Amino acid sequence: MKTVVLVGGGHAHLSVLRQFSRHRAKLARHRVIFITPSTRQFYSGMLPSCMAGHYDVSDCQIALEPLAAAAGAELVLASVAALNVHEKRLVLDTEETISYDVVSLNIGSETDVAGLEMSGDKLFAVKPLATFFQLWLRVLAEAELKPTYRLVVIGGGVAAVELALAARHALSSITRVEVELIIPERGMLSLANASLRDRVRAYLDRAGVAMRQGPGVATSAGLGIADGQIIIADRFIAATGARAPKWVSKSGLEFDAAGFIAVDDHHRSRSHATVYAAGDICSRRDVAMQRSGVHAVYAGPVVGANLLAELGIGLPIAYAPKRHPLYILACGPRYAIAAWGAWSVEGRWVWFWKDWIDRSFIRRFS
Ligand SMILES: Cc1cc2nc3c(=O)[nH]c(=O)nc-3n(C[C@H](O)[C@H](O)[C@H](O)COP(=O)(O)OP(=O)(O)OC[C@H]3O[C@@H](n4cnc5c(N)ncnc54)[C@H](O)[C@@H]3O)c2cc1C
Structure with missing residues (x-):
């Protein structure tokens, strides 16, 4: 008997749980233990x-929960707080420890907010998505x-563009709104x-989303940008790229050099054969692979x-x-x-195409 532990309910583990359900008898x-802090997974493709x-x-x-039950997995509602690869042991935020024979990590990534720490709660990071969405509801209310x-x-990535356009669309029906996108030195997309x-530049222009060159650095007065100006706003949303917890x-x-788990083409850790990783948290040396939901889905x-x-x-x-x-950006x-x-x-039809793809994804795991 072996113990397999799945950490995180990201895109890849949704597929893994479905596969396990097909082999339940064997x-x-x-x-099989499935560790997740939440019983629901927010699908990022539909967030904007x-x-x-x-x-x-x-x-x-x-x-x-139903996916775990169908797979015959024990559901543990907690976050992993430490991994000891030598002792093959996980420590949870509840202080419980879980030993494994094989562990798979599909835990996504954190928003890299280095240099953006602001006083008070003016800055929202886009990850974790569920927390971000609660804060977004607060933006609508205020x-x-x-x-x-x-x-x-x-x-300057897809997420930042989609969030700026979605925010512009939603807020303009409530009040007079100004939405600005601060892009990194290397530019947008x-x-x-x-x-x-x-196309995106032209659309941002049509939608009235102004774009300025960063890098943004938080100061006590606001957000400092490349030309020396300080930007003041009611709220700042950081969609500034990924970092590992x-x-x-x-x-x-x-x-890898950026701190993501180095895996081989089987998505097994290059250093520890009993550890697998998929999605944002891993990095391949043999091929160029952007951090995106698409690869997390296909690697599942x-x-x-x-x-x-x-x-x-x-x-x-x-x-x-x-x-x-294929990437499809929602425009608000x-x-x-x-x-x-x-x-x-x-076009409008492209949105309905995306809607069909996204709803099909959700249905596949419902
Ligand atoms: C607004 C937005 C829009 C996007 N749109 C697209 C798009 O259209 N197409 C695309 O390809 N990409 C898109 N992305 C990128 C995409 O969201 C990520 O690349 C993708 O979510 C990564 O998937 P994942 O499976 O690695 O992890 P995630 O989907 O982030 O899931 C990680 C899971 O792990 C859990 N977890 C985290 N930490 C722990 C822990 N310590 N212990 C246990 N569980 C833990 C989390 O609760 C979560 O359920 C978008 C991102 C954003 C922010």
Whole structure:
């Protein structure tokens, strides 16, 4: 009998739990433990359109308890606070310890807010998503009481663009609103193709979202930017890229230069064969793989197959990331921009296409 521990209910582990449910009879002599701080997983792909008012929160969440039950997994409602790879042991925030034979980490990432720590609670980090959404509801409530509202989103990736556009759309029906996007020195969507960047720049312009060059650094007066100006706002949202949680950094695993868990093409730790990782928390040396939900989703069945192989069920497989995954950016109203390789397209129908993809994803795990 072996103990397999799944940490986090991210995109990849949703697939793993589904796979385990299909092999439940064979898994019966093993122990599967699933650790998650929450019984519901917020799906990031739908968060911007939820902010824009097109979805209820319940449309964007996946219930984790039924998935765990179907997989025959013991559900532990807690967060992992430490991982000791030498003793093969996890310590939870409840101080309970759990030993494993094989552990898989799909815990996402934290928002990197270094340099942005502000006094009071002016700054919201986009992760964890559920906490962010609660704070967003507070933004809506306080905007109702103000004749004008100024919101600054800091970041240059897809999430920052989507959040700025969603916020602009939602707040403009409540009050006079100014939304500004502070982008890093390397620019906006620096890893995307030029045609997507052009479309997004034009759309931000049409939507009235101003863009300024960072880097943003918090000062006692507000947010300092490259040209020496200080930006003052009612709230700041940080969508400033990912970093690994501290407890992961202290685990003794091998990391890449940015502190993410170095994995091989089987998504197994390069230093410790009993540790697997998928999604934002891991990093591949052999291929370029952006931190995105798309890769977390596609790596899921691979990690699932490899964990089953550890238990003598089937054979291990490798994950070959798609060179050109499809990305669709929600623009606030029911309008979206899609990019695939060097190609891009936009329109209302693109939003409905995204809506179909996202709802299908939620349905698959419901
Ligand atoms: C607004 C926004 C929009 C986005 N849109 C897209 C998009 O359209 N397409 C795309 O590809 N990417 C998108 N992304 C990026 C995407 O969200 C991430 O890359 C993706 O969520 C990573 O998935 P994951 O499976 O690694 O982890 P997550 O989906 O973040 O899940 C991690 C899980 O682990 C749990 N967890 C965390 N810490 C612990 C712990 N210590 N112990 C136990 N459990 C823990 C969390 O509760 C959570 O359930 C977007 C991001 C944002 C912020």
